[in-house]
């Protein structure tokens with residue numbers, strides 16, 4: 144499986160936007176989770192869903208480095224700012240005009256301020272334009288995508304957007320209750336065990352043999368009901384990646 148290395152293009156300091164204080168997932172970790180998941184799935188193209196899409200880094204990583212393996216990319220988040228930021232970022236990595244516009248803005252910022260960081264970010268934007276160009280030359284289309292606002296604990300809401308048994312890969316970075324909090328149905332922050340509840344919410348959406356790949360901050364007591372734990376991978380920093388396959 145040969146792919147572009149998306150991590151340098153999507154890391155903090157790249158052209159991608161950040162919605163307020165929403166934590167950014169590491170594109171290196173996302174790329175590792177995608178690589179292991181496609182190895183487990185052994186089938187593609189895949190329909191991918193990130194129910195905590197945040198700034199959209201996981202979906203942008205798939206889009207930039209693995210678009211030939213994608214059938215559809217779906218993102219949702221309870222926070223409307225996250226939904227808007229994910230849409231903006233997916234547009235930048237799929238649409239050359241959007242990538243060029245983002246690059247022009249950075250060059251204008253550099254011209255106004257003389258701040259070298261803007262100039263470096265404009266160079267990173269060129270890397271994204273080059274990937275889009277190379278894809279166009281090879282006739283590889285961007286993976287179709289959609290993003291919507293939804294609370295993962297609201298099964299009816301999720302079902303109205305996603306048919307049952309239609310998702311091959313849930314790829315996500317749930318809140319760790321450190322930088323970002325869980326939001327329960329009543330709008331309050333709820334406890335970390337809700338990873339288990341969200342795993343339960345994902346299960347009916349998964350196609351047979353489908354995989355959930357999630358990053359967690361530390362060794363967690365996850366119940367894995369309805370899943371077999373297929374693999375555990377060490378990610379960047381203190382994070383662990385869990386790959387769970389529908390039982």
Ligand SMILES: C[S@@+](CC[C@H](N)C(=O)[O-])C[C@H]1O[C@@H](n2cnc3c(N)ncnc32)[C@H](O)[C@@H]1O
Pocket residue numbers: 165166167168169194195196197198199200201219220221222225293294295296315316317318319323324325326327328
């Ligand atoms: C760690 S961030 C995700 C970072 C993201 N993967 C990225 O690449 O930028 C966690 C996200 O979970 C969202 N969230 C918290 N509770 C939620 C819930 N009940 N349903 C859906 N999203 C929720 C937050 O709004 C936040 O954007």
